[in-house]
Amino acid sequence: MEKLRVLVVDDEPGIRSGVIRILKNYTIGFPFMEEDFSFEMLEAETGEKALEIINNDGADIVLLDNKLPGIQGIEVLEKISKMRLDTAVMMITSYASLDIAVKATNFGAYNFVPKPFTPAELKSSIESISKHLYLKRMTSKMKEEGKQIRFQFLSVLSHELKSPLNAIEGYLKIMEDKQVGENIDDYMSMINRSLLRIKGMRNLIIDMLDLTRLESGKKTRNLQKVDLNYLANMAIDTIKPLAIQHNIKIITEIDEDVTITADLDEIEIIFNNLLSNAVKYNLENGEIHFIVKRNNLGIEIVVTDTGIGISDKDLPKLFGEFSRIKNSETRNISGSGLGLSITKKMIELYNGSIEVKSKPGEGTTFKVIIKS
Amino acid sequence: MLKEKKLVLIVDDDLDYLFQTKHHVESFGFDVITAENVKDAISVLTQKPDLAILDLMMETQDAGFVLAYKIKKRYPDVPVIIATAVTAETGLNFHLETEEDKNWIKADLYLEKGIRSDQLHREINKLLKL
Numbered sequence: 001m002e003k004l005r006v007l008v009v010d011d012e013p014g015i016r017s018g019v020i021r022i023l024k025n026y027t028i029g030f031p032f033m034e035e036d037f038s039f040e041m042l043e044a045e046t047g048e049k050a051l052e053i054i055n056n057d058g059a060d061i062v063l064l065d066n067k068l069p070g071i072q073g074i075e076v077l078e079k080i081s082k083m084r085l086d087t088a089v090m091m092i093t094s095y096a097s098l099d100i101a102v103k104a105t106n107f108g109a110y111n112f113v114p115k116p117f118t119p120a121e122l123k124s125s126i127e128s129i130s131k132h133l134y135l136k137r138m139t140s141k142m143k144e145e146g147k148q149i150r151f152q153f154l155s156v157l158s159h160e161l162k163s164p165l166n167a168i169e170g171y172l173k174i175m176e177d178k179q180v181g182e183n184i185d186d187y188m189s190m191i192n193r194s195l196l197r198i199k200g201m202r203n204l205i206i207d208m209l210d211l212t213r214l215e216s217g218k219k220t221r222n223l224q225k226v227d228l229n230y231l232a233n234m235a236i237d238t239i240k241p242l243a244i245q246h247n248i249k250i251i252t253e254i255d256e257d258v259t260i261t262a263d264l265d266e267i268e269i270i271f272n273n274l275l276s277n278a279v280k281y282n283l284e285n286g287e288i289h290f291i292v293k294r295n296n297l298g299i300e301i302v303v304t305d306t307g308i309g310i311s312d313k314d315l316p317k318l319f320g321e322f323s324r325i326k327n328s329e330t331r332n333i334s335g336s337g338l339g340l341s342i343t344k345k346m347i348e349l350y351n352g353s354i355e356v357k358s359k360p361g362e363g364t365t366f367k368v369i370i371k372s
Numbered sequence: 373m374l375k376e377k378k379l380v381l382i383v384d385d386d387l388d389y390l391f392q393t394k395h396h397v398e399s400f401g402f403d404v405i406t407a408e409n410v411k412d413a414i415s416v417l418t419q420k421p422d423l424a425i426l427d428l429m430m431e432t433q434d435a436g437f438v439l440a441y442k443i444k445k446r447y448p449d450v451p452v453i454i455a456t457a458v459t460a461e462t463g464l465n466f467h468l469e470t471e472e473d474k475n476w477i478k479a480d481l482y483l484e485k486g487i488r489s490d491q492l493h494r495e496i497n498k499l500l501k502l
Contacts, residue, residue: 101482102482111484112484114484114487114491163386166389166485166486167386167388167389167392169486170388170389170392170486171388171392174392174395179395179399180395193387193388193391197388
């Protein structure tokens with residue numbers, strides 16, 4: 001069993017002994033880890049003493065009170081961050097002022113645990129900090145071994161996955177306490193919102209898998225003769241139910257004979273992403289023009305909608321990862337923020353190009369060229 | 373004696389968080405007005421709230437700071453809470469490196485999103501001196 005050294009820095013003996021009692025016999029296991037973590041507890045009543053212990057013996061996790069008799073917690077944190085140690089610091093404090101929070105974040109504090117806390121809250125914070133520490137060490141090990149890992153991407157991803165979980169958890173807590181009544185009907189809107197957030201999360205996971213497969217290069221591309229006319233009509237069938245719900249008309253202009261050498265899955269993803277955007281960002285009773293034809297450059301795919309459009313300011317952000325355009329018109333539209341980024345990468349596999357023209361309030365046109 | 377209810381302004385672009393926070397704050401016995409973005413928040417500011425709870429990342433990463441600044445300029449005595457899910461865990465941070473930045477950002481309290489509702493209640497009462 002791997003032991004993590006936890007240093008509790010607080011001038012109140014009661015807090016120190018309480019934390020030690022809670023964590024002394026606590027162990028954590030994660031499915032992705034071979035060994036469980038247990039904790040070796042150390043304590044210090046001042047910041048000076050804490051720094052001495054860290055200097056001499058080291059510590060993996062520091063639980064740091066901000067209000068201390070000598071130097072303050074935030075200064076201890078600053079010194080730890082300057083030492084560039086592999087130590088995760090958690091501030092245990094009443095809510096800090098913005099100034100301290102900003103400082104603490106800049107000095108790399110992992111999080112804040114508000115006082116007073118329950119044993120369960122402390123354990124869950126320790127669980128998340130242990131996981132963070134483990135992942136951080138794994139990441140730097142992988143980097144040393146020359147394995148690339150997109151840490152920033154994973155961080156944003158975890159944020160994107162966390163917010164629906166928070167929303168759903170919040171609703172469940174309200175239901176658990178029966179806060180708005182005894183009748184299940186009183187909770188219907190909360191249930192529906194929860195289902196919607198789950199759906200969004202599922203889409204994000206699907207998109208993420210597409211992206212991972214694409215980038216790992218592990219998936220062998222299965223290049224074969226594919227009939228774009230057939231695939232285009234399949235994509236229309238997929239999106240039709242949603243289009244009908246919003247009374248959106250799909251007008252098509254698809255060449256009869258457009259057979260190219262390509263990977264079926266990739267073409268499907270390109271068609272599906274373009275068409276589903278054209279429906280999602282359209283208006284009620286709108287129209288979509290969907291053109292697939294061969295020209296002298298290759299295959300041209302054009303999808304035009306009569307939707308809300310995109311402002312010049314937002315256009316450059318469009319193909320970035322997790323770059324959902326946020327405004328009052330898009331707030332009810334669910335999306336992972338990955339679709340167009342994936343589409344663009346797919347198109348690049350064919351030495352192709354994608355361009356976009358848009359006018360707010362009038363609509364958007366995506367034009368794709370695929371070399372064949 | 374019937375005392376007038378205090379008014380709390382909540383601004384967040386996550387509809388679910390907005391709904392849940394409103395629900396909790398109303399259950400503490402306050403009146404609530406909500407807005408989903410900076411623009412809407414400013415338009416409801418004609419009515420002076422007793423306290424404001426703002427999300428940090430809305431249209432832009434620092435929309436909450438901008439709004440806090442505007443509220444403080446108009447009503448210097450209204451306490452402002454900035455709530456955010458941004459922590460070291462997400463790999464993002466505030467990017468407030470300069471003293472200049474720190475000087476114009478005025479919030480009375482910084483809260484992590486997802487705190488227990490009784491803690492939120494305590495913090496609000498503290499700021500409203502109840």
